[in-house]
Amino acid sequence: MFDNEPLWFLQALGDEAIPAEHRPVRDAMASYSGETLLAMTFDASITAVFRLGRGPLAFDIEAVTETSREQGLSYHPVELIHPDDVVAVLGRLAELREEQGFDETMVVRAIHAESHWQPILIDAIDIRGDDRIPGDILLRVTPAGDDITGAFDGIEPGEFESLAQLVPLGIMTADSNGLVVFTNDAADRILDRPMGGLHGTRWREAVHPDDREDLLGAVESVMSGGHREHATFRVADADSEQWVTATLVALGNPQHPGGWLATLEDVTERHRVQSALAHRATHDPLTGLPNRTLLEDRLLQAQARMGRFGGSYSVLFCDLDDFKEVNDRWGHRIGDEVLVEVSSRLQACLRADDTVARHGGDEFVVVCEAQSEEEARQVAQRLETAVAGLSVTVGDVSLEVGISVGLAHCSSADESVADLLARADQNMYRVKQRHHHVG
Template identity: 40%
Template sequence: MLDEATRGLPPADRRSAFTNAPMGIALTTPAGVLVDANPALCRMLSMTAEVLHGQSVLDLVHPAGRAGASQAHATLLADHSQPMRHETRLVHADGEIAVQVTASWVDGTSAGEPPHLVMIVEDITDRKALEARLLHRSLHDPLTGLPNRLLFHDRLQHALERGSREHTPTSVLIIDLDDFKTINDTLGHPTGDLVLVAFAERLQTVLRASDTAARLGGDEFGVVCEHTDRAHAELLVGRLRDALQDPLVIEETTICLTMSIGIGLAEGGADPAHAHPQVVREADAAMYATKRLQR
């Protein structure tokens, strides 16, 4: 930490290191009251050192993060031997920033310097935004923007766990577009991609806020319907078929799209570990049965 890195330097050099450091640095009392802030931290927070002086660091933390920051602070006070590292968000006049705070305890000196904390504050807003984009990309289909198969199964697991606790049914729809290969073969894959995007948009217009639609791969889609019995799942199927009554118009080409849909049902209170694969298999089998009847 700063005190360790500058130990043995003359006071003027230590002050220069504090002032010119590229990262934010705060000196606080053991209770977390700001005693001094370097220019980098002032710029980060859009506040002067005079305004920051005397404020509690916790007052700068976003309300949603104060409990976690308070716990991290308590951990440091309980064990002075280990630096504390904690990610949180700080608020300022222009909004908020994501930061990583690394804090260490500094004992008082024989010269009369009281015990205090040194906090290194790093702005990680860009890094967290990149992480969020990468996470979104890993869980969503890049073409339609819908959740992908991985997120579909995660949402299904959560729905089944809730249904087990609250004894409510969960329905799954598996949807396959009919003769999609013909669209790709006759109109080309770029047009086929636009059809998938247009269908995803139609699908989302009929869903409730609690439903999760996903692209499972190719022209196969799935929907997780929480707190939904078979009768209500069939109503959703009816709304989706109504939504496809109007042909799609893709680059001046009119396409009449049909689909095969299967419904799977997990009764309320079912064991999620057993119900998860079973409800998907049931919906998948029902979808293929429907497709065979339509041939």
């Protein structure tokens, strides 16, 4: 009957404004009486809203439905509750999951139509036994009378909100449906969004698409197990790459969270420094190529993929010919220029998925995956051709630099990476001897 869509009823428009199939739900909800009634499931999905009277509260029918959210309204009912009271309300609703036949009244502060806070009563009523209304729980919202004006005695007004605005970390709170209901100024600034721009589901748009799945996975883990989770992600549409670390915790009962809270920290500079250190530790400072450490890691990864999925891969061990003469005649400055030029030529011959690393001195190693041995031989020929004829000229003296390439093809997971490299090295020396013999 309800097709899992929220039902919403406009106040004071008469029966003709309500579809006939929805009027029984309206009548059933009216039997509970109250100014505003929301029928909800325990995961905070709204199934029906009915406005019985018009008072000073800022609750609007259109503002609490997904239908209106798609039309550009970003409100959720919890957004209308004072930030100091949100955690308690969400937590208590989560605890009510475990109870039967409850009819409990909570006193909270809600936004007044004139933009100030006023006490309201929220009656949480178990309607799992009422088949007339879709949902598990009915929230009956009515203005609080003068007799409870002292209900907030001893509570510092704005305590949570004031504290949240003082801390340098960003803070977001969301209900159990993942709809953000509160953000502090720091969160808006860190995620580069205007005030209110993260509310509802719009916070997801602030996360880089490539990182969104990881963050949503952390949220799901918090909501399913109540564990603290961490996720690092990039901000979407930032002028420059900006990294944020989120720490997420459950609100209310960890076994049945009523929502989650996230603290946000801008870690862009830390990430830049760590990336620079990691790059320095795994790359050759002269050529910018992967160094021996990263080469060994790439070889182990290739070996593991072959063992898991089959196939083969090849290692090409490259050594420059007559490079010692360049260093002896003109020094290491010219020699370094030759190494940089050679590395550039080698990279130009390879696919994006291939690896070329500086093994040390004038030695380079190339790793080619998903190629036959014959295709690897063709790669070796391209490398020799690319470097052949490289001429170094200083003054009136010129020297030709070439390269010798030894190939080792691997199709067995039993051969170690060290043995494969040694085999490619031996084959390289055989090629070098032939070059000297020809020369």
